Amino acid sequence: MARKQGSHAGVTGPKVRAAALRLIARYGYAAVSMRQIAAAVGVQAGALYNYTPDKQSLLFDLMHSHMVALLDALDGANLQGSPLQQLEQFTRFHIRFHLPRADDVFVSYMELRNLSEQNFAKIEALRHAYEDRLEAILKAGQDTGDFAVPDTRITTMALIAMLTGLEKWYRSDGRLGVAEIEGMYWDLVRKAVAA
Amino acid sequence: MARKQGSHAGVTGPKVRAAALRLIARYGYAAVSMRQIAAAVGVQAGALYNYTPDKQSLLFDLMHSHMVALLDALDGANLQGSPLQQLEQFTRFHIRFHLPRADDVFVSYMELRNLSEQNFAKIEALRHAYEDRLEAILKAGQDTGDFAVPDTRITTMALIAMLTGLEKWYRSDGRLGVAEIEGMYWDLVRKAVAA
DNA sequence: GTCTATAGCGGGATAGAC
């Protein structure tokens, strides 16, 4: 509470990010203007530049935060046990982490084209690191004979695409709860890689 | 050959569509200008309006053509045999149809947000029809006991997401040929739905 | 069917007052 009275620091910044995330997820980065974001926050367009040097940096920050949060959460999940157990933990973690973050997922997977070359490389590296976690589990299970997949890299991409595709149709007010969804997807994953 | 000499009709139109498809796939609908498309074709921007009433219609035509071609090709594939055989045929058909059409796939799956409400509804109906073909196979196999999936609708979405995700990483000059890819994905699909 | 020219609008980003 030592913050200066009347200052909006620490309040407007997150609001800008939240508004940008929501608008970009809905309409796309190129289609959303700084004026629209400002209006959603309740400020004039010029004020946004107190929080981001430019529009491109704003997009990058959103995507970077999402990927870092994803990797941190995966570290925190502390997967352990047999390859089969770790694969189940990974599957459930992936669904639980992504389902409540539909906007982040849409932005992070659909706006890659709109990143500058350097920003793209950074995001891709993080995404690759995440994929590698899954592939390591598949490789371990392949070695122990628990799994029998045609190719660990291709299976990694196939499983992540399958799990992430969930975002496209899942509605939290639908007929199925998260726990049921998790169970069904785990069932598909488990059988697909089974020896 | 009765076409008037000096007329570009029948030539420029397809060029416009091809250039628009390529540019939109790469940079996104909102980020591509009519001037860019015109430059790629080799005409001035105003000339494009001889081939489309506006930019939105151009996008819709690209997506609509793709979906109609997909459904027509599926009809032409004439799937038959047991549910297991039909599922294999569908899986291989899906991969063979989509792999050489990366631009169409990107546009059709990433530009839905940029369609007008009415155009969106038409494309969604076509996409739904395609999904229904796969779900019908799963239901049939569920009835005969060949398959044991948790939910035919969810499995449909999961399998299509998995198969379409192939577009994101496949490179025709990579280490794997189409036949090998088909085999690996069919392996994953077959096991995932197995009883 | 294509061109040039332009209307009319909205974009990102900055300057300087408060």
Next chain:
DNA sequence: GTCTATCCCGCTATAGAC
């Protein structure tokens, strides 16, 4: 930290000559 005002640019779409 936010405002107003503005610069400069590019956009879609149209008009009218050829």
